[in-house]
Amino acid sequence: MSKIKILTNGLVKENPVFVLLLGMCPTLGTTSSAINGLGMGLATAFVLMCSNFVVSLVKNIIPDKVRIPAFIVIIATFVTIVQFCMQAYLPSLYDSLGLFIPLIVVNCVVLGRAESFAAKNSPVDSIFDGLGMGLGFALALTILGGVREFLGTGRIFDIAIYPESYGALVFVLAPGAFIALGYLIAVINKLKAKN
């Protein structure tokens, strides 16, 4: 498989959120605005890339039976690194993402890719897979965050499009997350059926 193909695979065809339906908790929990969605997506992408690379490097020295715990330790290490760096250099983003940063550890996308791709492929391919999947995840979160922010407050990336008082507040709140994602997936199903 060519590198480009691996990259775009995660971005569109096997988009972790819209197609594989993985990592739903951060998808719904952190997308009250486009910028939060983007921040969360990029943090996850970084962890995914690094853990994929390391898992692929050490895959041969890990006995099969302790494969999962070993992967989890590797993932948790990168998650904690991201957590500290964000706390130090992007404190306001850290405050708004809060609990969901340490919870990247249990994001099924990350462990899923380590297990199904990185444990079988070369380190370089694994980086590309991690990057593709990570960017696909970030893209999905940014779109969902943008839609919710637009419908809820009339802005996108904090730029006002229409007056806030016309916004449907519910989209910023919890129920809106479920509803917006439901319709987005329905739209994507429809597009897929057409092709």
Next chain:
Amino acid sequence: MEYIMIFIAAVFVNNVILSQFLGICPFLGVSKKVDTALGMGAAVAFVMTIATIVTFLMQKYLLEPFGLTFMQTITFILVIASLVQMVEIILKKVSPPLYQALGVFLPLITTNCAILGVAIIVHQKDLSLLNSVIYAISTAIGFALAMVLFAGIREQLSLTKLPKAMEGTPIALLTAGLLALAFMGFAGIA
């Protein structure tokens, strides 16, 4: 009174699934039937309570005194993963009927972010051990409640005719959205 407040807040007001977005994967994955939803809810309640106690003690008596709080995430997730394994082995030996009921759900629980989430939240909120346990149990009840309600609706929903693109996950998410909307009615009582 304080305990009742924690309970009501965790079960209804800040329901773990519908307002905190934790544990969505099993919520969407194993909620097609009321029976399985109930089994998953019970398994989560079991592990969440034990995991919260163990991680609480680890944090207070191991990580904090030795200045190792930066290992929190790794320690907690490893504790949870090994706990799940242990619970599985012990249940198999001690209570085969219970193992039969919960067994299939246990491996799925390691990656249930509600468990790790609660373990971390009780430290962020700085709760005492007793309050943490009550919080964990209440959260688990809230989880089970949302699962069972949702499964009940989905059983009915599976009989309905839908546009093709809306089948499966999209309609499940919309249903969850309406359920979350209903739960917002509880806001402000605690």
Next chain:
Amino acid sequence: MAKLESSFKNMVLVLTAITCIAAAALAGVYELTKEPINQSNLAKQINAIKAVCPPFDNDPMADKIESKLPDGSIITIYPAKEGGKFVGAAVETYTMKGFSGYIKLMVGFNADGSINNYAVLQHAETPGLGSKMQEWFSNTDKPSQSIIGKNPGVNKLTVSKDGGEVDAITAATISSRAFLDAVQRGYDAVKDQLKQ
């Protein structure tokens, strides 16, 4: 290279090795980021004090005083001085009465007890309703909803529904009551300092 066998020795060795490397890496990153994290927390605090207080030239963090309210809660006061003269104070105050419980504010008072400005530090109120606290009560274009310049010792700072002088945020009366409660508590904590 062939895959390592799943013997007990190998499993223990590999897991221990991985955990040790992980711990070492994390300890390193922790040491590197500890200083910046502290700095950014400190900067947040100082910026909040600067934003709410009249101009000052002392170090309020160093001069801080802890004041105990009758109900036992402890409120931190950061006195602001210019040329050694007391010009006002920032008060880090809180309430538990919010719609979702805890609300933390930094309220700046002038030396005469009037409110100079405030900043909402932490809250979990409903986005779009209760979360409007920061803009709503500082909107000086609408004197009936703004608290800027008012003096909790003179003006009655409760919502107009309760007979006070402040209009509550539309559809968020509980959050508004809680906000004003926190402001009042801040004033109660600082009023003895202001008299001096």
